[in-house]
Amino acid sequence: MNFIIQFVNSLTSGGGAYQFLNHILNGISLGSVYAIIALGYTMVYGIAKMLNFAHGDVIMVGAYVCFYTFGALRLPGPLAPLLAVCAAAAVCTLLGVTIEKLAYKPLRSAPSLAVLITAIGVSYFLQNAALLLWSSSPKVFPNFFVLRTVDASGETAVLRSIQFGSLSISFVTIVTIVSCIVIMLALTWFTGRTKMGKAMRACSEDKAAAQLMGIDVNATISLTFAIGSGLAAIAGALLCSAYPNLVPTTGSMPGIKAFTAAVFGGIGSIPGAFLGGLLLGVLEIFAKAYISVQLSDAVVFAVLIIVLLVKPTGLLGRTIREKV
């Protein structure tokens, strides 16, 4: 019971409002990362109807590629990070398509559980390959988003955040939130307005019918994997900018959380993944701050269960009528 008292106390005490704002901000920042990963999950699920458990590990690969390209480039200004992210996106896209071709495509007609297990196999593979390639010692991801200012005495000061009164917002947070919104809008536009996007939606409705309408189902699925994996690379760069430790298992926990976020929002729905990610992030930070750090995961999952009981297909998921 004491955590309830603690909760009430912390809300009413002096710095309560400031604290509250701060937690919301941190929550949105964490949630944006989840949301970008969840977008990848949801795209793939919507079309291939498979839970791609290797998605979290593609993020890890993206982050490593980004880390090494950035280190190798040694360019001044914003060019290096941009190129590094592009390189990571390219590698991940390629990786995603290759995984799809080699491991998932042969199983297109197989039971969905077989694909799930294969995805887990791919996840193990990527983690262990990364361990061999890049060793187990953690890499500290560079903080791309800093402002270097030179003051009067000629000393370079590194600015990582901007201050609003006593509230400080780091640049990483801002970039993460902005890119998350941009990606979500772009994907919504892409699936809603473009020909390719419409083909995707058609495949997700009914593959056989889509094929009959002249849609190349295989190409569409490959494209989906390409987009999902490209997003994973961006997510990797942002995740590691905000939480700069890079090890071969970096992607697994955010992967599971993002998967939860995708289901939370209604798996298969793009705005749903966005909303689910943000809510999950805020929820996690709030649970940590006002209830208990140790039980924060339990609280997040408990809320997820309650939401699914009230809305069995997630917040924005569509209810599929079952035919007898």
Next chain:
Amino acid sequence: MKKSPFHFLTYVLVIGAYAALQVLQARGGLSSSLRGMLVPICAYVVMAVSLNLTVGVLGELSLGHAGFMSVGAFLGTSTAIALQDAVPVPAVRLTIALIVAALFAAIAGFLIGIPVLRLNGDYLAIVTLAFGEIIKAIFNNLYLGVDGKGVHISLLEDTTRTAETGRLIIQGPMGIGGIQKISTFTAGFILIMISLIVIFNLVNSRAGRAIMAIRDNHIAAQSVGVNIIKYKMMAFVTSAALAGSAGALFAMNYSTVVANKFDFNTSILILVFVVLGGLGNMLGSIIAAAVLTILPEALRPIAEYRMLLYAVLLIVMMLTANHPFVRAFFNRFRQTGRLRLEADGDEEREAV
């Protein structure tokens, strides 16, 4: 599956394997490595067959099976520790612990089943995952101590104050330490046999037919008057109880156990056994559990490439097993009837 010869074959093979291993062990023909794995293999076999009841027979994907294992492991082991002085005979203590573990896991299964079984498909799967994580979080923060005055429980902080007066058994994130290793291979074998008897009898009963009817088409089953929730619950709780006793067996084979052991990865590992062994196919689950437990150990000589090769083998096995040619080849055996169940299971999955 309905034909008993297949069940009979399973029993015979399990008994045969047990006998062969006992003979080998008596003659000193088993390496320490393998002897050390006998009990965990038994525990994983029971986990696999019990999960197969949920996934293969009932047809609902569960991603939180390790949660029940955790309940059994912690409460069963705590019981054994609490009874250390009262019941001096290890075998009796182990039996009591396994039963208590099964009971608590069954209760957990029932409580979780109430919300879970109202959902369908991937949403059900994610909720089981969520419960698995919640159970892990709870045991990571649970303090349970026993002293002269009885059992004391606290969450988050140790307020039981049993460290001085009695024994603090579950120490939050530190789990349980100083466990007496009373699990034996024979106990594991008996547990496997009990699990098989329970599952085969359930599958062959009227209730079992109702459960499979729900799996094949729950709307049709409902329309002929099958009480869906009741039968789903029956399978789910049975599965949980068996997993609980497997957890207790597992935990008491090591001197220490922590909640993080029973995480999402362990749930997935058990699921891999089930899928690889074939949905609804208990013998397959048994073999898959045994082989996949030994495989990473047998791969030790290749050192750092071990887990990489394990991953590759896993993918290759799944791809080969589902290759159209191979599938067509094995489909010809369908008429023999005994393999019908898992074929049906596959079709049902495809339809999802």
Next chain:
Amino acid sequence: MKKKLLCALLALAMLFALAACSGAPAEEPSTGDNTETNAGEEPAPDSGESGEEEAQLSGETGEEPGGETSNEASQPTDAPAPAGNAFKLGGTGPLTGGAAIYGNAAKNGAQIAVDEINASDSPIKFELRYEDDAHDAEKAVNAYNALKDWGMQISLGSVTSKPAEATSAESFADNIFSLTPSASSTATIAGKDNVFQMCFADPNQGTASAEYIGSQNLGSKIAVIWKSDDVYSKGIRDTFLEEADAQGLQVVSDQTFSDGNATDFSVQLNDAKTNEADLVFLPMYYEPASLILAQASAMGYAPKWFGVDGMDGILTMQGFDASLAEGVMLLTPFNADSTDEATVKFVTEYEKRFGEKPNQFAADAYDCVYAYCQALTAANATPDMDAATINGLMKEQFTTMTFYGLTGTESGLTWDASGAVSKSPKGMVITNGAYVGMD
């Protein structure tokens, strides 16, 4: 439907695996003499695995993985071949998974020591083998058993605490002497007279840290951030709080994190900041600590930081911005930037081989091997002794000898009968990206 095929496939997988298994011993010269650990058992690696598979097993021979095994076999043979007259030294540690960094560091450190000793004219030679336990008690026991099958005579225990608790119980039951480089929990050695530690026990560090902070007046309002599911972190934090009370320090914030949420520390840092803590105590390893420092800097929070020996290694992380750690104080028994001859030699060799600076895990494991070398020499032990005999000798040696190594003080290390080491941590402060002694 897939049953038969799968059985066949799984059997095939087993076959390859066993082929790999039987391939390895073939490459090592058979010692011939009794290097068995336990009387009455043969380490037949390929005899009768699970009963179901027996039929398929008969047909296999060592066919497949010659290429891969050579890799593993080549490492120990870098140095002049120890062959049949070397002590078989085994250890388990997380070589894969989230804690892999610690296991690999210990393995590498021990390997350097073994190679140095084998290349020297010391009469004691070692053959080292590290097995992966993925920071898991179950796999640690499996790894330990695999080492037993290999013929391990003396053990380096396990690298991390929980697995070490499980394997030390085994090695106590099997009468195999164990000296763990880094498993610092008290449960590892409790009640086992043949399990010793190279690192100091956790409770020591908490007390020492609080005393240090109190006596030097480093801060008045203290925040503690610790990892709740880590024995190491919890052990230090518990005694720290006790001693802080005695020192009259005010602990204003006591926050935790755990494996699942070790990335975002904003809540913990916010709590420390709002409670106006001027010193934050971080009883944890350097990996999460580096995240905490980065996030604190991003939110503009700059208290004094105080770490423990696990913090060592933070400066050597690839890509770490050393300015973040400026002014961080820590207690550590090992300092990779130290200029004494032994440390320089070890660090240079380590960097040459593995491309990074060693952390305290590597140093502790390195010391373990040298401590063994000293004890075995003093006891006149020979590699043809069985594990139980060596066990008796080692128990005698370790409780009486004094060892001088990379870690610890000039006065040398001693062990008491419980297996705990007498070591006192040195206070260091990070200045311009390097450690400087605080006193």
